[in-house]
Structure formats: structure tokens, C-alpha cells
Amino acid sequence: MYHSKHFTVDEANSLLPSVADKLKKIINLKKSLDMQKYDIYKHSFFGGITQNGSGVYPKEFTELIKIIKEITELGILIKSIENGLIDFPHVRDNGEEVYLCYLSGEEKIKFWHSLNDGFAGRRSIDEL
Numbered sequence: 001m002y003h004s005k006h007f008t009v010d011e012a013n014s015l016l017p018s019v020a021d022k023l024k025k026i027i028n029l030k031k032s033l034d035m036q037k038y039d040i041y042k043h044s045f046f047g048g049i050t051q052n053g054s055g056v057y058p059k060e061f062t063e064l065i066k067i068i069k070e071i072t073e074l075g076i077l078i079k080s081i082e083n084g085l086i087d088f089p090h091v092r093d094n095g096e097e098v099y100l101c102y103l104s105g106e107e108k109i110k111f112w113h114s115l116n117d118g119f120a121g122r123r124s125i126d127e128l
Helices: 009-035 050-054 059-072
Strands: 077-080 085-091 097-104 111-114
Touching: 009 059, 009 085, 009 097, 059 077
Parallel strands: none
Antiparallel strands: 077 085, 085 097, 097 111
């Protein structure tokens, strides 16, 4: 198994209310940082302008990292900060390790995909 922590569909769905709120915050924090021209992946301002040399990150970046850590410490994988896309590792009845897939705005876990297929390979939870 690739992951040490796995979720049932019920466990993943029970976490969604709190995780969905955190995802909304992440999306909004990312938008705010984009407006400030802060690149979260390079940990710097685009074009090297403003307070880059001060060693101080924008407060939104610090909050973003805190929330990401809270989510990932649960064993949930964040696949897209911009869209609020996350995966919950799961083991199918046949022993195959897959991901339960959730996109911000969905009311519950409706899809899953293999470890290699990604979002484009999402299938209905009814086929799990």
C-alpha cells in the first residue's frame, strides 16, 4: 500500500463539513495572495517587487500553510489549492488502493479514481 492511512466513504463524508470550510479558506487565501502578486510555490513576490528581502511572508501565506498542514495531518491529500480538490486514500473491497475524490462545492463524496488516473479518471462512487 502506498498510503498508511485509509478512509471509508462514511469517514470521508463525516470529515467534509470541517474540511470543506478549510478548503474555502484556502481558495480565498490563494486568491488574496494572487492579488498581492505573491507566488505561493516560490515563496516570493512575482518580479521580486516589494518586501521580498525582508524574510517576512504575507499573513495570508502563513494562514494558508497552517490550514494545509491541518488537512494533510488528517491523511487527506490536497491536489489543487486553486479549486479545493482533495483525495482521501481508500481501499476497495478487492484490495485496490484508490482515492475518494472531492471538489469544493460538492455536497459529499460522489467520485473515486485510481492512484494513476487522477481527476480526469473520476468514476461514480456507485462503481466503487
